[in-house]
Amino acid sequence: MIFWIVLLAGCILWIVLPRIGVLAHYRTWRAARERERLEDALKHLLNREHLGRHATPESLGGALNLSRTAVMRLIEQMEEQGLLETRGMELHLTAEGERWALHVVRAHRLWERYLADEARMPLAQVHAEAQRREHALTADQLDELEAAMGYPRRDPHGDPIPSRAGILPDAEGTPLTAWPLDIPGRIVHLEDEPAIAYEQILAAGLHLGQTIRVLERTPQRLTLSDGENEYRLAPAVAANVNLAPLTEVEAARNHTIPLSDLPLRQTAEIVAIDDALQGFTRRRLLDLGLTPGAVVYPELQNAFADPRAYRVRGTLIALRQDQAARILVRPQSLN
Amino acid sequence: MTTPDEVLARAEALRNRLPSSFRDEIVQSLYAEAEQIARRAVKTPENRQYDLDQRIDRLVTAPVSGLLIMLLLLTVVIWLTVSGANVISDLLFTLLFGFGDWARALFVAWGVPWWITGFVWDGVYRSLAWVVSVMLPPMAIFFPAFTLLEDLGYLPRVAFNLDWLFKKAGAHGKQSLTMMMGFGCNAAGVIATRVIDSPRERLVAILTNNFVPCNGRFPTLIMLATVFVAAGFGGAAASLIAASAVVAVVLIGVAFTFLMSWVLSKTVLRGEASAFTLELPPYRRPNVLRILYTSLIDRTIFVLWRAMLTAAPAGAVIWLLANISFGDGSLAIAIARWLDGFGRLLGLDGAILLAYIIAIPANEIVVPTMMMIYTNAGMMVEAPGSDSAIRSLLVDQQGWTLLTAINLMLFSLLHNPCGTTIITIFKETRSYKWAAMSVVITLGTAFIVTFLTATLARLAGWP
16 A cells, blocks of 8 residues: 555656656757757748748748648747748848857758768768757857867858858859859869758769869750769759869869879879868878878788778878778879 | 957958868978978988888788788787686686685684684685686786787788778777787777777777677686587597687677677767778887886786776675575575576576676686585685586586587677776776666677577477
8 A cells, every 4th residue: 555655656756846757858858849940940041041032931831841820830939039020921030030040050060060070970961960969059069169170161061151150151153054064163062952862962972072074964964074983963953063163273183093093002192182071080191191292102902902001201001992082192103 | 459359350251261271281381391300300221121021011911821820820829828827827826825725714713703704715805816816817928929919010910901891890990909909808908999099980899899708708618618519529529629619609709799890880889980090110129128018017907906996896795695594595596596587598597697797897707606606605616627527517416508508608708898897998988878888788699699599499409
């Protein structure tokens, strides 16, 4: 009898206890979910404004996957908080709303940078993971994260990261669909939404910093080349890839080959390390003396030719082939 | 006048115009400076050492000779350790236990109550002496031998040769070195993961290190292989079969290391391989003093100290369990009986499980604890000296079968890390979560594998 009373009392306590009880947990969880939805709405509005169009209740409902009544309630609530104004059917961010939205975008892109460079998560998963994590950090924590990564300017897809002051530069470059034929350009931006198009771009093997040319453009498809491989993309997908003209330094990268293709025991000079390789991995390579201008000499390989060992600045350093492929070298003429 | 805010705003604007390669340029200029200084200050004489290095390198990284050299060196080191340690172990055993007996007799002569004498000398001291005498000698041989190979510059070449395998499992080539270290001691293997510079791969190496059987488990494996697996064969065939059984168990452990590394890098620790950079230093003449220092002070004494810290309380617990009466026997027997059902499910029995629980500080004292429970002794005791005596105790009195022996070998290989290793994992990762994870992964694997073999064997009509 006493046992059952104690058990029952325990159960009730477990449910209603403030802060550690089930109800309290549920309330915190609900609040977090609501905040996430609000922040996603802010992001959608900012995104729309950036494209020069204004969001409507319909577009918001579509983006957040909400019913019409739920959207209206959300809009009402955001208006009360002074985050947006409605003008006719259009939704406009207030200054306060824009500040908050930029904070979320900043959190999202810094997270993407961190996940891609330091946690080395596959690029296709980075966006979804950042989407989950972007709501949890304060502005000060973001500053710390930014400083720890050395103030990155762009996320792994090439989108600019807003500064704390809330300045958001425009995305760079011209879409592939509008790029002139046969002029080499550098990939500066890969749009990560919708995810299906982005996965196709990644699956094709395109990456940030790559130099490509458009060989042929038909209504059905675009044919691209990076001098070695050919890529085919549907125009709808290609519109999500932006190119920019080559700078002088990049133009000098012609006649280079990846270090992984350099034959054994042939001397070469390092020209550049691929821009797509950032963060920890890049720092490590630079620290070991694999800097532009250094002379490398593939001296040794194991039974499977992966990894190979290179003589650089007098020391012997082994690199895996997929990493060596990110280092561009110019072979020195044999004499 | 410019205000600080204006300066910051200007810096912000300028930062956005920097080319993305400005970091590379900073490093480049540092190296240029360093090169200039080096050119002025360093003279390079004609170098014949370099040619020799290259020739050795080609030999040890060639497909066939490289593999042969590696296996040969590993076998020699392990053989030296196992056979050499026996001699010193026996000596230490006699010495330490002689002292224990003498001190115990002194206590009895002074009329100290029996439970104080028992607790101190049969419990705490006995456990400490046991751990020291079986743990110290193999480590004192293995670590110097291993450090010698390290100092010669050979070990990075092993990582270089084997990296392709580790790459497939999403791990780092240097994990091969930490695994080899694990043969000596898993706690030392966990410490050795410091050479892996990327955090993800380092965690993979830490969490899977325990699948490599350490010195403390080798004697158990060898004893079980000789007494049970090779039973019924005579002469040379018996030792060949026993040796193959031990090698097979080691290979299973290595296979689990790769499997678990792969699973981890696909689930909890997912991510692409980060920087694999491995320096292959020039071959050097070994520095004997440094080898002795690092292997004996940094590794042996360090690990032994941690083991002793955990062995003392375990000795106390073991003695208490064996000497507190409960029902018609001791508390240990009562618990073993209670665990028996679960133990049988895994093809083991309750005494074995209890021994693994209370002898958690070091794998070396698992068998003595097991023998204590079986013989109903008041303290840890050695296994009987001859094979036939072991068989009569375990098979005739305790109902062991070949399945029990094989599952015990598997359990010994896969079960949770010893207390010393768990503490080391915590100290290295600074996280209770990862320390707990290392136990969950290994113990989970051990339960699943032994349960499966036991069930399959029973379904096949095998006892």
